[in-house]
Amino acid sequence: MSTTARTAAHVSSRGQEMPASPIRKLMPLADEAKKRGVKVYHLNIGQPDLETPEPMRRRLTTLKDKVYAYSPSNGTPEYLDFLHAYYGKLGITLKPGEVLATTGGSEALLFAFMACADPGDEILTVEPLYTNYRSFAAMAGLSLLPIVTFGEDGFHLPARAEWEKALTPKTRLVLLCNPNNPTGTVYSKEEIVRAAEFCRDHGLFFVSDEVYREFLYDGRESVSALSLAGFEDEVVVVDSLSKRFSACGIRLGALVTRNADVAxxxxxxxxxRLSPPGLAQYIAPGALELGPEYYGGVIREYQKRRDTLYDGLSKIPGVFLRKPEGAFYFIARLPVQDSDDFAAWLLSDFAFEGKTVMVAPASGFYVTPGLGLDEIRIAYVLKEDDLRDAVRVLAAALPAYRKAKGITS
Amino acid sequence: MSTTARTAAHVSSRGQEMPASPIRKLMPLADEAKKRGVKVYHLNIGQPDLETPEPMRRRLTTLKDKVYAYSPSNGTPEYLDFLHAYYGKLGITLKPGEVLATTGGSEALLFAFMACADPGDEILTVEPLYTNYRSFAAMAGLSLLPIVTFGEDGFHLPARAEWEKALTPKTRLVLLCNPNNPTGTVYSKEEIVRAAEFCRDHGLFFVSDEVYREFLYDGRESVSALSLAGFEDEVVVVDSLSKRFSACGIRLGALVTRNADVAxxxxxxxxxRLSPPGLAQYIAPGALELGPEYYGGVIREYQKRRDTLYDGLSKIPGVFLRKPEGAFYFIARLPVQDSDDFAAWLLSDFAFEGKTVMVAPASGFYVTPGLGLDEIRIAYVLKEDDLRDAVRVLAAALPAYRKAKGITS
Structure with a gap:
């Protein structure tokens, strides 16, 4: 056989195209800054600093199993009971088989994409969007077809005509994150119904990522797509315990749908894939001990943080943002031309009183090239005092950066 | 807009084609049998009954974290150190970035398939095969192209000419499980080198599933594809803690490759997908306390079980099997024409002294329709006395089934 003619094994196209995380890609620069003794405020990643509730952590000390065995593929009876109870309190009654335990919201997204669409099909959504949708779409062989939303509209949903215009014969599902990461927008019931009707009229699935369901400010209410009557065939909900219980690392979530074929x-x-993580499923029911005061406390804390950041950033000349409505993120427009460069510069070339800030450039939250270049995404998962200090750092950084780069516009 | 013309949202083709687990599909019949008071010996699923080692379980009681946060995407430093130390003891030195923490071997398989091949591409492998390869191939949009192996050959690998014949322009990788589930075959070094050379000569990846690496009987040795010199670009190894440490439920594994593009x-x-399960990664380094006596004890236990089953089953008239060499499974040929029917009958219509046996029909371990109809897969994960009793039950069941079905051949 000839060894000269052979081509070496090469990585797949989807492997090559798989996007790197815009949230994490600057991490080496942050590590360098820390090595130089600079304190870095992390506004780049949605890892809450709040404690995982004690009743969940306490469960670990009660585990008597000597064999850490596979759980049922769809979840342990205890975790499924917990999910039924949790949804019941939201007024959503689920039948057995309508809820599936998943390895975080991540796996629920991947399963939803794969069950709703085939390689070559399209997902209709809005941008800016949760950056990892790009990864799961690439893994599933799907294209993301996003309609642009704008800060001036608080990133609310486009009119129905825009959706009709964007639709192609390959569209199989509409994907929305509500409350929204990265914009902090909470869609109204009317917006959700409009999206659901659009789906029903065109035979599309409505994949609703509701992992921030409780994170609502100023007394807002959020509408779960599961609560809409008449859309049982279309709605697939992605859920996660990560943010609700500040338990991102346990990797536990759920996929909920009344469409029996998709389920x-x-x-x-x-x-x-055999089963979702067993230790995570074991501790989850500890959250049943948490009453409304738990959620109330968490929401109050995040609302205060939002206010601190919003008030502080709004006062910096050239910064634009609408008041975020939910989740714990927002997109802010800055007086810069390349927020990737600005974010890197913050870590490599800047410090204010020995401190700097790590932010996520917004370009990674858009699919359309060239969008988001003057925007950053901020996650407010730090204590109020730190956030206040981070605002001071940013307020000092912006004019310094503009001067360094000769930006006068 | 017209609502009569619309087509309802419908599940994807890959969703429809996703195979149900042949290991678990008879579970409702087993539950019914148990309700009737029949004791069911589970020889159908590879869930070891051995304890998860105490040093791993003990780690749970030492966890002081109050925030169960995301770990790094590629794994915690502690878990990665553990993996480097484990491979080091095997004589395999890994550089940083060559090993990635995954959510079980399952996720490593999915990542490997997706990084090595694009939708529409093919995986060349042998059958019978681990049934979940079918699921991951369907998820990744890939076809499985298996070459049949035979019990008479101890299910060892076909000659190179057969591989050459099966190759198509769409083939991107060769997939082998060594030691093998479901056959219990351990490939020789010569077989592994032959497979690796075939891959290198044709620009294919060599995905080697080695999750049963230590499960070797009669003093056999197993060759990791990672130990072969000159195949660094081709080899992608799938690994898991599930069987090695009887910790199937924690969902922790690894993907190891020296191909930088694939990595x-x-x-x-x-x-x-953000991170692998955190609690699992936390307890894994407990296994560093385990010495060679741990592995030795486990292997002795499984070898005894294998001997009990092999000796017992070989004596049943009409049953054929070669002595399994590794892992804790084997494929046995029975004097039946439809092992799906036989396996269901065992649960629904049969009991011997109030006991029956659950086995996995082998048809689900073949891709080619019509193969495996007179075979079953058996997992020996029960105590010796139970296995001895299960053999008695099977020995009584086979003539009773043949009589009930009028089989005389």
Missing amino acids: GACNRMAQG | GACNRMAQG
Whole structure:
């Protein structure tokens, strides 16, 4: 056989195209800054600093199992009971088989994409968007077809005509994150119903990522797509315990749908990967001990943080943002031309009183090239005093950066 | 707009085609049998009954974290150190970035498939095969192209000419499980080198699933594809803690490759899903306390079980199997024409002294329709006395089934 003619094994196209995380890609620069003794405020990643509730942590000390065995593919009876109870309190009654335990919201997204669409199909959504949708779409062989939303509209949903215009014969599902990461927008019931009707009229699935469901400010209410009557065939909800219980690392979530075909397909995918994480499922029911005061306390804390950041950033000349409505992120426009460069500069070339700030450049939250270049995404998962200090750092950084780069516009 | 013309949202083709687990599909019949008071010996699923080692379980009681936060996407430093130390003891030195923490071997398989091949591409492998390869191939949009192996050959690998014949322009990788689930075959070094050379000669990846690496009987040795010199670009190894440490439920594994492009693609997929399970990564380093006597004890136990089953089953008239060499499974040929029917009958219509046996029909371990109809897969994960009793039950069941079905051949 000839060894000269052979081509070496090469990584797949989807492997090559798989995007790097815009949230984490600047991490080496942050590590360098820390080595130089600079304190870095992390506004780049949605890792809450709040404690995982004690009743969940306490469960670990009660585990008597000597064999850490596979759980059922769809979840342990205890975790499924917990999910039924949790949804019941939201007024959403689920039948057995309508909820599937997943390895975080991440796996629920991947299962939903794969069950709703085939390689080559399209996902209709809005941008800016949760950056990891790009990864799961690439893994599933799907294209993201986003309609642009604008800060001036508080990133609320485009009119129905825009959706009709964007639709193609390859569109299989509409994907929305509500409350929204990265914009902090909470869609109204009317917006959700409009999206659901659009889906029903065109035979599309409505994949609703509701992992920030409780994170609502100024007394707002959020509408779960599961609560809408008449859309049982269309709605697939992605859920996670990560943010609700500040338990990102345990990797536990859920996929909820009343469409029996989708539930069946996702259940068979779940059988393929055997089971969701067992220790996580074991501790989850500890959250049943948490009453409304738990959620109230968390919301109050995040609302205060939002206010601190919003008030502080709004006062910096050239910075634009609408008041975020939910979740714990927002997109802010800055007086810069290349926020990737600005974010890197903050870590490499700047310090104010020995401190700097790490932010996520917004370009990674857009699919359309060239968008988001003057925007950053901020996660407010730090204590109020730190946020106040981070605002001071940013307020000092912006004019210094503009001067260094000769920006006068 | 017209609502009569619309087509309802419908599940994807891959969702429809996603196979149900042949290991678990008879579970409702087993539950019914148990309700009737029949004791069911589970020989159908590879859930070891051995204890998860105490040093791992003990780690849970030492966890002081109050925030169960995301770990790095590629794994915690402690878990990665553990993996480097484990491979080091095998004589395999890994550089940083060559090993990635995954959510079980399952996720490592999915990442490997996706990084090595694009939708529409093919995986060349042998059958019978680990049934969940079918699920991950379907999720990744890939076809499985298996070459049949035979019990008479101890399910060892076909000659190179057969591989050459099966190759198509769409083939991107060769997939082998060594030691093998479901056959219990351990490939020789010569077989592994032959497979690796075939891959290198044709520009294919060599995905080697080595999750049963230590499960070797009669003093056999197993060759990791990672130990071969000159195949650094081709080899991608899938690994898992599930069987090695009887910790199937924690969902922790690894993907190991020296191909930087594949490692990069898998790392970006890992960023997309944020992190592997944190509690699992926390307890894993407890296994560093385990010495060679741990592995020795486990192997002795499984070898005894294998001997009990092999000796017992070989004596049943009409049953054929070669002595399994590794892992804790084997494929046995039975004097039946439809092992799906036989396996269901065992649960629904049969009991011997109030006991029956659950086995996995082998048809689900073949891709080619019509194969495996007179075979079953058996997992020996029960205590010796139970296995001895299960053999008695099977020995009574086979003539009773043949009589009930009028089989005389």
